[in-house]
Amino acid sequence: MPVPKTKEELIQQSRDNYHRLNSLIDSFSSEEQKSDFPKGTMNRNIRDVIAHLHHWHKMFIDWYTVGMTGEKPDMPAKGYSWKDTKALNQKIWADYQNHNLESIRKDFEASYKELQKIIQSHTDEELFEKKRYKWTGSSSLGTYLRANTSSHYNWGYNLIKRAKK
Numbered sequence: 116m117p118v119p120k121t122k123e124e125l126i127q128q129s130r131d132n133y134h135r136l137n138s139l140i141d142s143f144s145s146e147e148q149k150s151d152f153p154k155g156t157m158n159r160n161i162r163d164v165i166a167h168l169h170h171w172h173k174m175f176i177d178w179y180t181v182g183m184t185g186e187k188p189d190m191p192a193k194g195y196s197w198k199d200t201k202a203l204n205q206k207i208w209a210d211y212q213n214h215n216l217e218s219i220r221k222d223f224e225a226s227y228k229e230l231q232k233i234i235q236s237h238t239d240e241e242l243f244e245k246k247r248y249k250w251t252g253s254s255s256l257g258t259y260l261r262a263n264t265s266s267h268y269n270w271g272y273n274l275i276k277r278a279k280k
Contacts, residue, residue: 116269118261122239125257125265129234132268133227139272140165140220143279149216152278157208164271165219166211167204172226175263179233182250190250230264 116132119125140148140161151160158164174192181188189195195203211219234242241247242257251259 120243122234122242125242125260126234129264132265136268136272139275156274157205158274161275162216162219163208164274165223166214167207168267168271169219169223169226170207171263171267172230175259176229178250182248188250230260234260
């Protein structure tokens with residue numbers, strides 16, 4: 116998957132991987148969609164994967180909202196450093212155990228659309244110039260968006276595909 120260098124490439128890659136992921140999920144029966152994966156992964160079923168992706172969308176939206184005001188967002192989340200990502204992901208997993216797949220998929224679609232609006236609202240320069248925004252550090256806004264969209268969707272696709280073989 117080539118690294119996007121333009122807004123259109125970022126949008127296209129994000130859309131393609133989002134639709135690829137959802138098409139894979141839709142290829143399973145309702146029962147298969149809700150069944151557990153073989154042991155060995157923290158995310159035990161499709162709901163867990165989609166909840167994880169949705170929650171990372173929400174975290175990005177929070178970073179963006181705070182960061183674009185010139186403030187420093189809590190990244191990746193309040194009380195967690197990047198070294199604590201595994202513990203954060205475990206908390207995310209636990210937080211969604213009482214949700215069902217249908218509601219999580221609707222939330223995921225809504226947060227996906229929010230990220231698409233953010234991408235649409237920026238120019239190529241705003242998306243891909245490194246160090247443009249204080250809150251993104253030495254990276255570009257586009258790097259963060261790619262990580263939270265197309266790259267993350269690819270991770271989810273591959274996890275589900277392996278688990279459902």
